[in-house]
Amino acid sequence: MKADVFYKRVGQVCVERGIFRFSRAYDKGMKKSIFAMVLAVAMGFITAVALCVRALNVPQAVFSDADSKMKIVIDAGHGGIDGGVMGKTTGIKESDLNLEITMRLKEVLIEMGFEVALTRKTEAGLYDTAAKGFKKRDMQKRKEIIQEEDPSLVISVHQNLFPSKSSRGAQVFYRKNSENGEKFAKALQAQLNELYGEEGVKARNAATGNYFMLECTENPSVIVECGFLSSPADEALLVSPAWQRKLAERIAAGVVAYLAGELS
Numbered sequence: 001m002k003a004d005v006f007y008k009r010v011g012q013v014c015v016e017r018g019i020f021r022f023s024r025a026y027d028k029g030m031k032k033s034i035f036a037m038v039l040a041v042a043m044g045f046i047t048a049v050a051l052c053v054r055a056l057n058v059p060q061a062v063f064s065d066a067d068s069k070m071k072i073v074i075d076a077g078h079g080g081i082d083g084g085v086m087g088k089t090t091g092i093k094e095s096d097l098n099l100e101i102t103m104r105l106k107e108v109l110i111e112m113g114f115e116v117a118l119t120r121k122t123e124a125g126l127y128d129t130a131a132k133g134f135k136k137r138d139m140q141k142r143k144e145i146i147q148e149e150d151p152s153l154v155i156s157v158h159q160n161l162f163p164s165k166s167s168r169g170a171q172v173f174y175r176k177n178s179e180n181g182e183k184f185a186k187a188l189q190a191q192l193n194e195l196y197g198e199e200g201v202k203a204r205n206a207a208t209g210n211y212f213m214l215e216c217t218e219n220p221s222v223i224v225e226c227g228f229l230s231s232p233a234d235e236a237l238l239v240s241p242a243w244q245r246k247l248a249e250r251i252a253a254g255v256v257a258y259l260a261g262e263l264s
């Protein structure tokens with residue numbers, strides 16, 4: 001079991017135990033005579049949970065009640081008549097892969113206790129009609145959703161393309177002069193480099209990018225190019241559900257690493 005998966009599970013167990021014990025004590029009814037004792041026990045568990053979470057370097061806010069869950073928007077790039085780039089071997093559309101990885105990432109982040117909102121939830125683009133100017137309308141709709149959701153973090157999921165078949169691996173982009181965006185991007189890049197490193201792919205650096213999706217909120221926003229559809233080797237990985245799940249887990253681990261760094 002990998003370290004990131006391990007502390008995620010341990011974190012959940014700590015929280016589940018704390019909540020369970022507390023609610024059981026509460027249900028029994030708190031007579032005045034035992035109130036102090038119950039309170040002490042509850043506080044003990046809450047402290048234990050806090051210590052446990054802290055020891056595991058997992059941000060406490062992630063595991064608190066629903067109202068204070070940290071919200072993340074995942075943006076599946078392209079969609080509808082805008083398929084994005086295309087796999088050279090299988091002909092797969094970037095838009096389809098983006099959505100697959102987005103859905104897996106959503107699942108992993110929810111498992112970890114985050115609140116997740118999506119811009120694009122289906123194959124369709126967000127432009128209403130395919131008339132002229134659809135791309136602009138699509139992008140504007142994404143921005144509206146992000147501004148309405150007001151997330152702490154934005155992750156836009158894409159696939160890369162390059163003239164050379166030998167370019168491989170994931171690359172994360174952030175807005176220039178966004179200090180937190182840079183930290184977030186580097187935390188994600190480190191995780192993705194480790195994953196692709198297992199396949200012998202050399203590490204890439206997070207980079208600044210002048211993209212609309214990085215300008216929708218002041219909060220840290222990144223574009224994750226999950227791999228190169230111009231590389232047959234990357235494409236073979238990207239179309240595999242197992243690799244998509246690994247990508248999602250690594251991105252989620254990067255989120256936690258970034259937030260842990262912010263709290264320390």
Ligand SMILES: [Zn+2]
Nearest residue numbers: 077084158159
């Ligand atoms: Zn794209």
